[in-house]
Amino acid sequence: MPKRSNNPLAAARKSDSKADLLWHRKSGAAFQLFIEYYACQPLGVCSDGTVKEFPVAKHVTKMNCGQSRAAKRRKKKKQPNNDREGIDLVVDSVQINESSESPENERLHQAFAAYESADTIRDFIGSLSRALSLTFRIRQNLPSQEKETLQRLIVEQFSDLVAPCSFDPLIYQAKSSNVNKGSLLQSSPALKEFLVTNSQNGKIARQELASMLPVLVLHRGGWLTSETKRVLDLCASPGSKTMQVLEIMTRGSVKANDINKQRLESLQESMTRSGMSFSSKIKFSNLDASHFPIPLQEDKLYDCIICDVPCSGDGTIRKDPRVLTNWTPATSNALHRLQVDILARALKCLKVGGVMTYSTCSMNPIENEAVVAAALSQRKKGGGQPAFELVQWPVMEGFIGRPGVTKWKVADYVGDTDQEDDEKVQLRWHSSYEDAVEAKMEKACTSMWPPLSTNDLHLDRCVRLWPQDHDSGGFFVAVIKRIG
Numbered sequence: 001m002p003k004r005s006n007n008p009l010a011a012a013r014k015s016d017s018k019a020d021l022l023w024h025r026k027s028g029a030a031f032q033l034f035i036e037y038y039a040c041q042p043l044g045v046c047s048d049g050t051v052k053e054f055p056v057a058k059h060v061t062k063m064n065c066g067q068s069r070a071a072k073r074r075k076k077k078k079q080p081n082n083d084r085e086g087i088d089l090v091v092d093s094v095q096i097n098e099s100s101e102s103p104e105n106e107r108l109h110q111a112f113a114a115y116e117s118a119d120t121i122r123d124f125i126g127s128l129s130r131a132l133s134l135t136f137r138i139r140q141n142l143p144s145q146e147k148e149t150l151q152r153l154i155v156e157q158f159s160d161l162v163a164p165c166s167f168d169p170l171i172y173q174a175k176s177s178n179v180n181k182g183s184l185l186q187s188s189p190a191l192k193e194f195l196v197t198n199s200q201n202g203k204i205a206r207q208e209l210a211s212m213l214p215v216l217v218l219h220r221g222g223w224l225t226s227e228t229k230r231v232l233d234l235c236a237s238p239g240s241k242t243m244q245v246l247e248i249m250t251r252g253s254v255k256a257n258d259i260n261k262q263r264l265e266s267l268q269e270s271m272t273r274s275g276m277s278f279s280s281k282i283k284f285s286n287l288d289a290s291h292f293p294i295p296l297q298e299d300k301l302y303d304c305i306i307c308d309v310p311c312s313g314d315g316t317i318r319k320d321p322r323v324l325t326n327w328t329p330a331t332s333n334a335l336h337r338l339q340v341d342i343l344a345r346a347l348k349c350l351k352v353g354g355v356m357t358y359s360t361c362s363m364n365p366i367e368n369e370a371v372v373a374a375a376l377s378q379r380k381k382g383g384g385q386p387a388f389e390l391v392q393w394p395v396m397e398g399f400i401g402r403p404g405v406t407k408w409k410v411a412d413y414v415g416d417t418d419q420e421d422d423e424k425v426q427l428r429w430h431s432s433y434e435d436a437v438e439a440k441m442e443k444a445c446t447s448m449w450p451p452l453s454t455n456d457l458h459l460d461r462c463v464r465l466w467p468q469d470h471d472s473g474g475f476f477v478a479v480i481k482r483i484g
């Protein structure tokens with residue numbers, strides 16, 4: 001078995017040997033590829049609407065792709081208003097008024113303008129174009145009185161800037177994306193100071209809304225409680241979910257694992273910095289999660305597992321628009337196998353009756369539903385009976401989670417390093433594994449395609465967090481229970 005890189009995301013991004021030289025990275029066409037990819041996925045992957053499926057969008061040549069920079073400049077000079085009008089139209093229609101000065105956002109809008117027919121992804125693209133609103137939460141383990149004092153103080157001093165989340169009064173979200181990590185010092189120095197002080201003294205955690213979901217749902221479902229004994233966080237660094245778990249548990253212990261030694265060390269440091277003392281409840285390990293040792297004794301298996309795997313991170317582009325600059329479907333394709341292996345290993349470490357989450361900060365079904373379907377199908381009991389099932393989420397009032405999808409499409413990207421020729425730069429869609437093999441698609445494996453029948457898997461019980469629903473990042477969470 002080859003040793004796995006301790007930075008699989010970087011390895012996945014380099015999985016195409018020519019990737020760094022590819023035309024789309026030099027030209028900025030990753031924005032077009034991203035939109036083409038999501039606009040052509042079946043409905044439900046990132047948007048809702050009345051039509052059943054998007055027509056296959058015209059190729060990215062509608063924009064300026066395929067032209068040299070000089071040619072683009074010449075065109076712009078000749079038609080000074082045309083491009084701008086297109087952008088303004090899109091910007092108006094999705095009501096983007098803030099933060100559109102960044103070159104990334106402008107290019108996202110330009111790319112979107114090529115898909116006039118893709119009305120239903122308007123909100124999706126619109127929200128991805130805004131900076132990520134600030135979120136934070138009051139820590140669970142504070143005594144009730146302290147929680148109430150902080151809640152009162154936030155209402156008195158910052159209610160014009162932040163509001164409690166509809167589904168959890170301890171979680172706060174900025175009312176506008178103008179209040180974000182980058183702008184906080186300028187937009188509200190008092191709020192910034194409040195957050196710094198209370199993060200240092202362990203009362204407040206600054207964490208993204210989407211990232212809070214896996215632990216939140218385990219807690220709300222009653223699967224992770226103060227009495228839970230053994231929890232495993234398989235891909236733990238930088239540790240925001242580990243901390244969340246530790247705040248809830250009073251008796252048991254958490255094993256925090258990560259393949260990357262440096263990242264694991266920074267997790268240990270941030271535990272110390274958090275101002276909370278958890279040392280007796282946490283153990284660390286520095287292992288490849290896909291080979292994590294399976295406890296031999298039944299009672300050493302885990303009650304709960306958090307499996308927050310390495311992913312392409314295309315749900316995080318509001319936080320870091322540079323993710324878009326590097327975007328290609330090859331990244332997700334290259335991570336799929338590792339994600340299946342990690343989830344399959346996690347399932348083996350879960351005790352009967354135990355519950356785990358599988359999550360990514362990507363919206364790509366290849367990293368999400370395809371992984372869950374593959375791992376669950378592998379892990380059957382004798383007689384083909386399911387040993388695991390996807391669990392329906394508990395009701396969280398006001399929370400908008402979209403059902404997992406049962407249909408999706410697989411694409412790769414064909415680029416050419418030398419030619420700035422449209423024909424050579426495009427997404428290729430493969431209807432089956434066999435087609436993909438014939439077309440020499442890199443990293444193709446059968447489990448990337450939707451299984452013939454997904455009915456018994458209940459993939460709709462997975463939850464997709466669309467950025468447009470909660471003004472958040474994009475995210476995916478599946479809750480899985482071991483039933484036998």
Ligand SMILES: C[S@@+](CC[C@H](N)C(=O)[O-])C[C@H]1O[C@@H](n2cnc3c(N)ncnc32)[C@H](O)[C@@H]1O
Pocket residue numbers: 004006007008211234235236237238239240241242257258259260263287288289290308309310311
């Ligand atoms: C999405 S991040 C996890 C974020 C973390 N759960 C949190 O909430 O702070 C994925 C992590 O997986 C780690 N990782 C990547 N490949 C791994 C592997 N094969 N085994 C264990 N950890 C891995 C990466 O180093 C990275 O820290």
